[in-house]
Amino acid sequence: MTVITPEVRQALTAAKLSHLTTLNKDGSPQVTVVWIGLDGDEIVSAHLMESHKVRNMKRDPRVVLSLLTGTKNKMGLDEYLVINGRASIHEGGAPELLQRLAEKYIGPGVKFPPPEISSPGFITRIAIERVGGVGPWAPMG
Numbered sequence: 001m002t003v004i005t006p007e008v009r010q011a012l013t014a015a016k017l018s019h020l021t022t023l024n025k026d027g028s029p030q031v032t033v034v035w036i037g038l039d040g041d042e043i044v045s046a047h048l049m050e051s052h053k054v055r056n057m058k059r060d061p062r063v064v065l066s067l068l069t070g071t072k073n074k075m076g077l078d079e080y081l082v083i084n085g086r087a088s089i090h091e092g093g094a095p096e097l098l099q100r101l102a103e104k105y106i107g108p109g110v111k112f113p114p115p116e117i118s119s120p121g122f123i124t125r126i127a128i129e130r131v132g133g134v135g136p137w138a139p140m141g
Contacts, residue, residue: 002128004041007136011069011081012038015104020045021064022056022087030056035101036065043083043126046094046101048119057087063126069135079135085126094121 004012020034032053034045043065047054057063065083073079095113098121102112131137 002131004038004128005131005137008081008131009038011067011079011135011137012036012043014069015101016067016070017105018045018065018067020053021066022053023060023062024056025059035098035105036067037097037101037104039125041128043085043128044097045124045126046097046121047124048094048098048113048117048121050122054089054122054124057124058089061086061088063087065126066133071135073134077134080133081131081135081137082133083126083128084130084132085128088125088127090123090125092120093123094119097123 017033018036019031021029021031024030030052036043036045038044063085065085067081069079069081071079095117098113099111102110106112
C-alpha cells in the first residue's frame with residue numbers, strides 16, 4: 001500500500017466528485033461518479049444497492065479513481081489526482097457513510113439518504129497502490 005502524503009490526503013477529503021473506473025466482464029472500463037472519504041489510509045465510498053460497479057469490484061478488485069482538485073499548477077494547468085488501487089466490498093453501513101459524506105458534498109444539516117431508502121447497502125474500501133496525475137503528488141509536480 002502507498003503512503004498517503006498530506007497533499008493527496010487533502011485532495012481526497014476536499015469533497016470533489018470522483019470518477020471510479022471498474023472493469024466489466026469483457027475487460028472494458030465502466031466509469032461512474034462517486035462521493036469519497038478516507039478511513040485511515042483507505043478510500044471509502046458507499047452504495048445503496050448492488051449496482052454494476054459493485055458487481056464489477058466483487059469480481060475484479062482493480063480500480064482507478066480520478067478527480068479534479070480545483071487547483072492549478074505553476075504552469076496554469078488544472079491539477080488532478082489519479083489513484084490505482086484494489087477495492088474490497090463490505091455489506092452494510094452505506095446509509096451511515098453516505099450521511100457523513102453528504103454533510104461535505106451537499107451541506108451541513110442535510111439528511112441523506114432519504115428515510116424511505118432502508119437498504120444497508122455496501123461500503124467500498126480502496127487500498128491505494130499507485131498515485132499519479134498532475135499536482136504535488138506527481139513526479140513532475
